[in-house]
Amino acid sequence: MPGLDAAAWVRTFATLIDEHAEELTALDAAVGDADHGTNMRRGMAAAVAALDDCAADSPADICKQTAMVLIRTIGGASGPLYGTFFLRFAGVIEKGSDTADFARAFRAGLDGVIARGKAELGDKTMVDALAPAADALDRSVTAAASGAQALDAAVVAAESGRDATTPLVARKGRASYLGERSAGHQDPGATSAALLVRAARESWR
Numbered sequence: 538m539p540g541l542d543a544a545a546w547v548r549t550f551a552t553l554i555d556e557h558a559e560e561l562t563a564l565d566a567a568v569g570d571a572d573h574g575t576n577m578r579r580g581m582a583a584a585v586a587a588l589d590d591c592a593a594d595s596p597a598d599i600c601k602q603t604a605m606v607l608i609r610t611i612g613g614a615s616g617p618l619y620g621t622f623f624l625r626f627a628g629v630i631e632k633g634s635d636t637a638d639f640a641r642a643f644r645a646g647l648d649g650v651i652a653r654g655k656a657e658l659g660d661k662t663m664v665d666a667l668a669p670a671a672d673a674l675d676r677s678v679t680a681a682a683s684g685a686q687a688l689d690a691a692v693v694a695a696e697s698g699r700d701a702t703t704p705l706v707a708r709k710g711r712a713s714y715l716g717e718r719s720a721g722h723q724d725p726g727a728t729s730a731a732l733l734v735r736a737a738r739e740s741w742r
């Protein structure tokens with residue numbers, strides 16, 4: 538049955554983060570403290586090292602291990618938030634990983650981020666990329682789309698959600714300290730979250 542290759546997801550996300558680390562840090566320099574790229578690069582490099590070291594092989598174990606590593610190794614807000622995403626995802630994905638399972642687990646991950654960070658759609662955070670992706674996945678499941686089509690739609694939704702953060706005024710996280718001056722800058726966390734969705738697309742087998 539086609540589905541998500543969870544180890545490939547973690548590895549591909551790490552590669553994309555590595556390729557975009559300077560961009561993520563530059564975005565965070567404009568609205569935060571210029572560490573989002575280094576935070577995510579450190580966390581995802583550690584997540585890949587943990588995969589290399591250990592026998593985690595079910596999608597749930599891989600995502601749970603990744604969650605723990607991210608919480609432990611990323612100092613910034615994004616560590617606990619991505620950690621919570623992967624932990625809640627792991628709790629739902631269990632053994633199955635077809636499109637409907639992935640959509641359900643992704644939604645659980647998003648709900649965890651919202652519960653932890655209290656951000657709503659439009660607060661200029663990673664939720665602005667994750668929530669449209671979760672909605673696109675749900676719509677694809679309802680329409681009985683293939684996994685590849687569902688993931689393509691999720692990528693488009695996450696990237697347009699990311700782009701839509703630019704004019705917004707931040708209401709959560711460090712960028713909110715800037716008030717109105719946060720407008721006109723793309724949110725770093727929404728940018729990395731769009732990479733998370735792209736990595737899932739590239740890891741769909």
Ligand code: ADP
Nearest residue numbers: 573613614615654656662663709710725726727
């Ligand atoms: P820090 O802000 O601690 O330096 P990072 O720079 O690694 O952490 O991450 C910043 C990103 O985290 C923001 O761009 C935003 O997308 C996300 N973020 C911050 N606070 C929240 C929150 N409460 N809910 C959701 N996402 C958040």
Ligand code: MG
Nearest residue numbers: 569570572573
């Ligand atoms: Mg930062």
